[in-house]
């Protein structure tokens with residue numbers, strides 16, 4: 001769908017945190033002949049696609065564990081400040097390698113220019129701490145542009161199609177970092193916040209051939225989930241509340257004043273015909289789009305007033321699945337994890353768990369660009385789960401996923417919900433929604449036509465029958481008689 005945010009497109013909003021990226025040597029298995037691209041929604045594959053033999057095919061060389069963080073990188077402090085700070089570089093040496101970067105690729109259309117680097121703050125190592133969502137510095141900004149600190153601002157205002165993103169690559173001796181400045185038409189450039197799911201903000205830059213950093217000391221998995229608990233009022237109440245949310249694209253009324261209430265511990269289904277506004281709604285919840293009107297509260301947090309705090313409570317599987325697909329699956333999950341504030345050891349441990357659960361163990365060493373559509377969806381879903389968020393916002397999570405993997409994902413999500421997690425997902429699978437969701441909203445032409453428990457919404461009908469009824473019935477297929485007069 002067209003409202004997705006692509007970090008590689010000039011029209012999308014991409015802000016990339018300053019991140020020190022370790023060396024990566026492209027594994028031999030990455031020397032693919034014809035990189036696969038994520039399939040657009042329009043070209044969907046059947047949902048019941050059988051498992052691809054490539055997953056079980058001849059093993060490929062795994063490049064080993066994910067690249068470690070530098071030992072002097074204090075992840076907790078960085079996450080608390082919502083920036084990623086490169087370590088102090090070693091003795092200056094001219095950077096001579098070509099720097100293949102997601103933001104530098106000409107195919108992205110984004111302008112990438114090397115620039116000198118300003119002084120970087122140094123952060124003393126501290127014991128790992130829980131990410132904080134409270135007490136964010138509030139800085140007045142331009143109307144419509146949320147700013148949470150001096151070095152970051154919310155990408156929402158820049159997620160409109162008319163905005164332009166300019167990627168800037170900054171080089172400092174041994175350090176390469178990428179930042180994206182988003183320019184709204186008629187507004188001053190705004191550098192966007194570093195902390196958002198890596199699926200839409202982070203532009204990793206990999207310097208091939210550089211030696212890996214020393215392996216950090218392994219850290220034990222923390223006993224408690226590294227997610228900041230939401231405000232007490234929301235812990236057992238409504239984890240997501242939308243009131244009067246409206247979004248228009250020019251003359252298109254994508255979402256018209258919808259109200260949704262999602263209690264904690266709910267498996268919530270958002271269904272509706274093509275173009276009904278499901279992705280637009282989920283994108284606004286995820287903070288990828290700004291509503292024109294209305295309010296969104298996540299875990300009791302006003303997403304417009306404190307977007308960063310709201311985003312920290314969420315894991316997001318976005319539409320379209322565009323990501324940094326030149327990374328291997330292991331590297332992608334590594335960046336998902338560390339950018340959410342997890343230690344490398346915890347990321348490694350959780351990556352292994354998720355890969356086992358999603359049957360991706362044999363694929364972790366391969367370039368994500370070579371993944372099938374279902375594998376891509378699974379690795380990105382794993383990335384949405386890796387920081388154990390309070391709320392999962394999943395846009396069509398089962399599309400293109402094989403039945404076995406679907407069952408496993410359902411099992412994982414059901415257990416997550418049973419333990420107090422909340423899932424809101426969009427799906428065209430009525431039978432699946434009917435089976436697993438506790439509540440459902442039927443969205444038609446940007447409006448909620450029915451909402452409640454599955455039993456309340458379907459009444460005496462099946463959910464599919466009710467859906468068809470609400471959607472205005474089946475379309476007229478008259479006029480296609482020519483299709484039966486074969487041209488040969």
Ligand SMILES: Nc1ncnc2c1ncn2[C@@H]1O[C@H](COP(=O)(O)OP(=O)(O)OP(=O)(O)O)[C@@H](O)[C@H]1O
Pocket residue numbers: 001002003004041161249252253254272273274275276277278279280281
């Ligand atoms: N960035 C955009 N610019 C212009 N129109 C948009 C944009 N994003 C969405 N729309 C329009 O908003 C409406 C709702 O789109 P949306 O993608 O939310 O629908 P959907 O319910 O997710 O559809 P599907 O089931 O096909 O995925 C559509 O008419 C779509 O064309």
